[in-house]
Amino acid sequence: xxxxxxxxxxxxxxxxxxxxxxxxxxxPEISTSTRKKVQELARELHYVPNPxxxxxxxxxxxxxxxxxxEVADHFFSSAIDGxxxxxxxxxxxxxIYLTHESPLRExxxxxxxxxxxxxxxxxxxxxxxxxxxxxxxxVARNIPVIFFDRVFEELPATRIVTDDLHxxxxxxxxxxxxxxxxxxxxxxxxxxxxxxxxxxxxxxxLAEYGFSGEDVNCIVCEGDAGRNYTLIKDSLxxxxxxDGIIASVEKLAITTYQVCHDLxxxxxxxxxxxxxxxxxxxALLDPSLTTITQPAFEMGRTAAAALFRVLQTEEAILPDETxxxxxxxxxxxxxx
Amino acid sequence: xxxxxxxxxxxxxxxxxxxxxxxxxxxPEISTSTRKKVQELARELHYVPNPxxxxxxxxxxxxxxxxxxEVADHFFSSAIDGxxxxxxxxxxxxxIYLTHESPLRExxxxxxxxxxxxxxxxxxxxxxxxxxxxxxxxVARNIPVIFFDRVFEELPATRIVTDDLHxxxxxxxxxxxxxxxxxxxxxxxxxxxxxxxxxxxxxxxLAEYGFSGEDVNCIVCEGDAGRNYTLIKDSLxxxxxxDGIIASVEKLAITTYQVCHDLxxxxxxxxxxxxxxxxxxxALLDPSLTTITQPAFEMGRTAAAALFRVLQTEEAILPDETxxxxxxxxxxxxxx
Numbered sequence: 001x002x003x004x005x006x007x008x009x010x011x012x013x014x015x016x017x018x019x020x021x022x023x024x025x026x027x028p029e030i031s032t033s034t035r036k037k038v039q040e041l042a043r044e045l046h047y048v049p050n051p052x053x054x055x056x057x058x059x060x061x062x063x064x065x066x067x068x069x070e071v072a073d074h075f076f077s078s079a080i081d082g083x084x085x086x087x088x089x090x091x092x093x094x095x096i097y098l099t100h101e102s103p104l105r106e107x108x109x110x111x112x113x114x115x116x117x118x119x120x121x122x123x124x125x126x127x128x129x130x131x132x133x134x135x136x137x138x139v140a141r142n143i144p145v146i147f148f149d150r151v152f153e154e155l156p157a158t159r160i161v162t163d164d165l166h167x168x169x170x171x172x173x174x175x176x177x178x179x180x181x182x183x184x185x186x187x188x189x190x191x192x193x194x195x196x197x198x199x200x201x202x203x204x205x206l207a208e209y210g211f212s213g214e215d216v217n218c219i220v221c222e223g224d225a226g227r228n229y230t231l232i233k234d235s236l237x238x239x240x241x242x243d244g245i246i247a248s249v250e251k252l253a254i255t256t257y258q259v260c261h262d263l264x265x266x267x268x269x270x271x272x273x274x275x276x277x278x279x280x281x282x283a284l285l286d287p288s289l290t291t292i293t294q295p296a297f298e299m300g301r302t303a304a305a306a307l308f309r310v311l312q313t314e315e316a317i318l319p320d321e322t323x324x325x326x327x328x329x330x331x332x333x334x335x336x
Numbered sequence: 337x338x339x340x341x342x343x344x345x346x347x348x349x350x351x352x353x354x355x356x357x358x359x360x361x362x363x364p365e366i367s368t369s370t371r372k373k374v375q376e377l378a379r380e381l382h383y384v385p386n387p388x389x390x391x392x393x394x395x396x397x398x399x400x401x402x403x404x405x406e407v408a409d410h411f412f413s414s415a416i417d418g419x420x421x422x423x424x425x426x427x428x429x430x431x432i433y434l435t436h437e438s439p440l441r442e443x444x445x446x447x448x449x450x451x452x453x454x455x456x457x458x459x460x461x462x463x464x465x466x467x468x469x470x471x472x473x474x475v476a477r478n479i480p481v482i483f484f485d486r487v488f489e490e491l492p493a494t495r496i497v498t499d500d501l502h503x504x505x506x507x508x509x510x511x512x513x514x515x516x517x518x519x520x521x522x523x524x525x526x527x528x529x530x531x532x533x534x535x536x537x538x539x540x541x542l543a544e545y546g547f548s549g550e551d552v553n554c555i556v557c558e559g560d561a562g563r564n565y566t567l568i569k570d571s572l573x574x575x576x577x578x579d580g581i582i583a584s585v586e587k588l589a590i591t592t593y594q595v596c597h598d599l600x601x602x603x604x605x606x607x608x609x610x611x612x613x614x615x616x617x618x619a620l621l622d623p624s625l626t627t628i629t630q631p632a633f634e635m636g637r638t639a640a641a642a643l644f645r646v647l648q649t650e651e652a653i654l655p656d657e658t659x660x661x662x663x664x665x666x667x668x669x670x671x672x
Contacts, residue, residue, distance in 0.1 A: 048450040071416060071432075077408035084434060093448070096407075096432035098420060112429070114384040257620045281615070284593045286622030 063093040067123040074278035082300025099126040110134035125150040127189030148303040156320035160303040168201030171274045180244030184217040247275035268336035287333035295325045399429040403459040410614035418636025435462040446470035461486040463525030484639040492656035496639040503663045504537030507610045516580030520553040522588045583611035604672035623669035631661045
């Protein structure tokens with residue numbers, strides 16, 4: 001069965017495409033009798049509007065994009081749930097794009113949006129992204145972009161973040177108070193906004209306890225699961241083994257648990273661990289994991305709400321503002 | 337900055353829209369000098385094709401949809417990774433739609449695809465879906481739909497599944513061999529294809545061990561997290577407390593762990609647990625969780641490859657066939 005187009009409907013009725021389109025939308029510009037005639041034929045022939053054709057007429061796609069590093073992480077899957085709850089209430093479709101932490105893939109995705117595939121974009125940047133060019137081009141084309149969690153600090157933009165510096169500072173202090181003296185910070189990037197902030201919080205707490213720059217131990221785990229395992233294992237098997245670990249993302253905490261298990265190191269006896277994580281099972285791990293739990297769902301909701309506020313106006317002018325939603329340190333057995 | 341359309345380009349050049357479109361695609365129907373002139377102006381003015389306009393011309397959207405119950409589950413997040421690896425190799429966009437286990441939401445999503453928003457669909461049905469009408473309508477419109485994991489058995493279709501009946505049979509036998517005599521099966525639906533198959537495998541093993549229909553204990557957890565917690569707690573706090581649990585999805589295993597913790601029941605001492613789960617941290621739970629690990633990534637890859645085989649032909653005729661990829665029982669501490 002071929003697709004019935006609006007043009008075919010118009011031909012059958014001896015009307016213009018514009019009149020049929022208006023009649024289908026029940027526009028008062030068209031007489032009641034014509035509207036009725038058009039709508040009846042459309043029903044009879046099971047006409048379904050082509051979304052691309054109607055999006056060209058309306059100059060709106062009815063779709064927003066969410067660009068994320070991955071979905072196999074509880075922070076991002078909860079944030080998606082928050083975004084979708086708002087998009088659906090606004091009658092919008094949500095497209096999810098994964099960058100897998102690749103700036104190249106991210107750039108290709110963003111460039112594709114230039115043609116108007118989506119009305120607006122919510123993005124959490126890949127760990128290694130440093131070039132804001134693709135974002136600038138979208139903004140120049142009046143396509144609103146809102147950042148959440150991992151943001152560009154350099155651009156004027158609407159950002160929804162959590163208190164990364166303070167959370168990391170708190171986590172480091174917690175480890176110091178429990179007696180840790182060789183704390184390592186596991187990062188996924190040396191440039192990403194949240195990684196830099198969390199690093200600053202870690203350094204600030206160390207400095208307050210009288211540690212010097214030489215005591216800063218940042219392990220950047222940018223590779224795949226296997227390479228990250230090796231990096232962490234090398235550190236935990238070395239003479240200068242850390243006695244405390246701050247994992248900046250959930251999966252690095254899981255890898256650290258695996259390494260400790262394989263090296264027969266006791267948590268929290270030999271090493272204490274805190275992770276940024278939204279995993280429901282953190283409390284059920286052996287030992288239960290102390291977490292910095294982020295307001296992921298709420299961050300998604302807030303970012304989507306900011307986008308729809310802009311989409312409801314004619315001009316897509318986004319305020320240059322940063323909204324900070326607080327995270328929460330939940331102490332469990334992994335910190336003793 | 338307004339969007340430059342192909343029509344504006346054509347007007348500037350004094351050419352037809354069709355000629356400009358062909359010149360941009362480097363068609364030999366257009367003279368070399370004209371092609372060069374068009375392409376140079378397009379570059380100079382930063383022309384980006386509107387994907388909806390070009391999809392109307394090509395009658396292809398370059399997009400596939402993945403319709404899923406949720407992403408906060410390691411089976412689905414791994415399946416998405418598998419699907420994306422194939423879509424990307426084919427130069428396609430992947431749109432992810434979440435049904436949150438709602439047949440109504442699923443139907444609305446599928447109906448929207450009738451207009452040609454996507455070239456093909458990969459779907460894992462919501463737990464409560466029983467009506468294949470929305471799928472039939474897509475098939476009637478020549479839009480290919482491929483099922484993975486949760487499928488319709490009644491329709492002729494291409495399905496990618498795992499050996500649910502056998503896995504569940506194996507899991508139940510494992511619990512019986514460890515001495516369990518009151519095994520409960522935690523399901524999310526009484527109608528979903530995989531839930532029914534897993535139930536059959538469970539009943540088959542019970543029957544082989546001489547148990548009757550009265551010993552079958554299926555707890556259907558269709559509600560939100562809070563209601564599921566209450567259902568499981570009521571069962572584990574009752575006089576007829578199960579001594580073995582088969583959790584048909586990952587999240588029900590986590591809830592069971594929480595209930596056991598709260599009721600101070602020992603795993604595996606009081607209750608042994610096996611779960612269908614792809615969670616990397618299953619081995620790190622307290623106690624480590626015995627799992628039936630599904631080939632999630634491979635199922636996603638296989639489903640996407642089947643879709644692209646159809647998209648490469650003119651007629652979207654899908655073979656009526658079921659591909660079964662095996663799961664694996666991994667025994668850990670939760671079964672003693």
